[in-house]
Amino acid sequence: MMFCYQCEQTAKGTGCTVRGVCGKDPEVAALQDLLTYALTGLGQVAQEARKQGISDPKVNHFTAEALFSTLTNVDFDPARFVDLIKQTVEMREGLKGRISGASFDHPAANFTPASDQAGMVAQGEEHGLTSADYSDNEDIRSLQHTLLFGLRGVAAYADHAAILGYQDEAIWAFLHEGLAALLDKGQDLNYWVNMVLRCGETNLKTMELLDKANTETYGHPVPTQVPLGHKAGKAILVSGHDLKDLAMLLEQTQGKGIYVYTHGEMLPCHGYPELKKYEHFYGHYGTAWQNQGKEFPAFPGAILMTTNCIQKPKGDTGEKIFTTGQVGWPGVPHIWADENGHKDFTPVIDKALSLPGFTEDEDKGSVTVGFARNAVLGVADKVIEAVKSGAIRHFFLVAGCDGAKPGRNYYTEFVEKAPADTVILTLACGKFRFFDKDLGDIGGIPRLLDIGQCNDAYSAVQIALALADAFKVGVNDLPLSMVLSWYEQKACAILLTLFHLGIKNIRLGPSLPAFITPNVLKVLVDNFNIMPIKTAEEDLKAILGE
Ligand code: SF4
Numbered sequence: 014m015m016f017c018y019q020c021e022q023t024a025k026g027t028g029c030t031v032r033g034v035c036g037k038d039p040e041v042a043a044l045q046d047l048l049t050y051a052l053t054g055l056g057q058v059a060q061e062a063r064k065q066g067i068s069d070p071k072v073n074h075f076t077a078e079a080l081f082s083t084l085t086n087v088d089f090d091p092a093r094f095v096d097l098i099k100q101t102v103e104m105r106e107g108l109k110g111r112i113s114g115a116s117f118d119h120p121a122a123n124f125t126p127a128s129d130q131a132g133m134v135a136q137g138e139e140h141g142l143t144s145a146d147y148s149d150n151e152d153i154r155s156l157q158h159t160l161l162f163g164l165r166g167v168a169a170y171a172d173h174a175a176i177l178g179y180q181d182e183a184i185w186a187f188l189h190e191g192l193a194a195l196l197d198k199g200q201d202l203n204y205w206v207n208m209v210l211r212c213g214e215t216n217l218k219t220m221e222l223l224d225k226a227n228t229e230t231y232g233h234p235v236p237t238q239v240p241l242g243h244k245a246g247k248a249i250l251v252s253g254h255d256l257k258d259l260a261m262l263l264e265q266t267q268g269k270g271i272y273v274y275t276h277g278e279m280l281p282c283h284g285y286p287e288l289k290k291y292e293h294f295y296g297h298y299g300t301a302w303q304n305q306g307k308e309f310p311a312f313p314g315a316i317l318m319t320t321n322c323i324q325k326p327k328g329d330t331g332e333k334i335f336t337t338g339q340v341g342w343p344g345v346p347h348i349w350a351d352e353n354g355h356k357d358f359t360p361v362i363d364k365a366l367s368l369p370g371f372t373e374d375e376d377k378g379s380v381t382v383g384f385a386r387n388a389v390l391g392v393a394d395k396v397i398e399a400v401k402s403g404a405i406r407h408f409f410l411v412a413g414c415d416g417a418k419p420g421r422n423y424y425t426e427f428v429e430k431a432p433a434d435t436v437i438l439t440l441a442c443g444k445f446r447f448f449d450k451d452l453g454d455i456g457g458i459p460r461l462l463d464i465g466q467c468n469d470a471y472s473a474v475q476i477a478l479a480l481a482d483a484f485k486v487g488v489n490d491l492p493l494s495m496v497l498s499w500y501e502q503k504a505c506a507i508l509l510t511l512f513h514l515g516i517k518n519i520r521l522g523p524s525l526p527a528f529i530t531p532n533v534l535k536v537l538v539d540n541f542n543i544m545p546i547k548t549a550e551e552d553l554k555a556i557l558g559e
Pocket of ligand 1: 018033034
């Protein structure tokens with residue numbers, strides 16, 4: 014029986030056992046479990062190789078790609094997992110051949126995958142999250158799984174940075190160390206608490222590296238108005254998170270009479286100077302990932318999924334959607350990179366040219382993006398003055414993932430009910446609950462500031478640290494409250510980063526992770542005073558002391 018509880022929408026709040034709520038079938042679940050098992054073996058060998066001075070760039074980046082494939086809503090194609098498992102074991106054996114005097118006792122470092130998919134599925138069924146690979150102690154197992162899900166999140170950000178040519182040996186070393194440690198049943202609770210906090214520390218490093226990669230390659234985001242309507246003409250919709258895919262597509266669609274639109278987490282891309290310079294990079298279409306079932310069939314052009322979150326294509330979507338990077342859906346055409354990382358998007362362009370596109374212009378208003386750290390800190394004096402004069406009473410970081418649960422209306426209500434002398438900082442796709450609301454401004458400072466994608470949590474941290482510095486207080490003493498929503502494993506990694514930074518009093522919803530046991534939750538409450546969201550009114554009242 015499959016068992017997966019890595020995301021917020023897990024069945025009955027406890028675990029998907031028959032089929033994933035996300036659409037993952039038991040075969041893919043078993044193959045993901047086997048890939049994870051194989052990666053722990055690769056981690057053990059790579060860690061030993063590193064001790065002997067060998068760090069292989071191909072193995073490092075591959076480890077991140079393979080882990081990224083197991084994130085929620087990334088890859089649903091069993092054939093891709095069969096390849097990844099084979100490659101993992103080939104790399105493991107290749108590395109073994111380059112090191113001397115080491116032997117590996119753990120079976121994960123020595124196992125041979127079955128010769129076909131069915132055999133691998135059977136092997137994967139033996140290595141699931143409830144298997145004897147993990148500790149019998151439920152609290153230790155909870156932390157082992159927290160580490161695994163955190164590593165998956167780190168891997169996603171490390172992959173995005175590596176695609177732009179930015180790598181950090183310390184990040185690769187921790188990914189391998191974490192994987193190597195994962196099935197070690199001889200460690201105590203303190204060891205695992207320390208490992209998950211170190212995962213948060215590594216994630217901070219990774220988000221910092223990705224911020225550097227994005228801003229050095231495409232410039233610092235600047236406040237930019239993004240139309241929510243469309244122009245008459247052929248159209249391509251880009252979803253996911255990858256800036257380089259978008260840049261290559263914009264380059265290749267120049268002069269072809271095609272307008273390019275963003276969907277979901279790609280919205281903040283409009284703020285980057287080296288992306289916004291393309292005149293045919295027009296606007297934003299639709300909202301967050303979970304609405305693609307109704308938004309994609311209505312889009313009259315081709316669609317490119319660059320990363321999570323893909324769902325089962327509905328209506329005619331299957332005939333016009335393409336995947337790239339780690340994303341996969343059986344039968345959906347995939348655009349692969351060549352050995353230099355270049356991608357030829359001709360099939361996507363040809364598809365867009367064969368579809369009707371939008372027949373007329375339509376104005377649906379606009380939103381403003383681009384309030385990343387550089388833009389916000391550029392007006393820091395104004396912000397600090399507004400706080401000192403009392404014009405700004407409080408900041409709320411209302412951020413994180415969106416999802417399908419009705420409980421997520423909390424975030425819309427929270428923003429709507431936040432008093433007029435408060436400012437909302439936001440990032441990631443949770444903002445689609447309120448991104449088009451006109452909240453006005455406070456002395457020229459917009460009350461709703463869109464910092465960017467989920468990885469731009471780094472930018473939010475930098476803004477908070479700069480404010481704390483300006484006011485000569487700790488971050489926890491700022492008039493700033495974090496009201497977060499989570500869905501998948503990148504959010505887990507970010508949460509671990511906030512714990513590593515010692516951030517307290519986070520409100521988390523719409524529900525707490527199923528993989529956190531009551532005892533582990535108690536540790537988090539005792540140390541960080543993390544709390545579940547209540548109602549928007551109750552939480553606002555508690556925060557503002559009204
Ligand atoms: S990723 Fe989430 S929805 Fe999908 S199987 Fe796992 S817990 Fe269930």
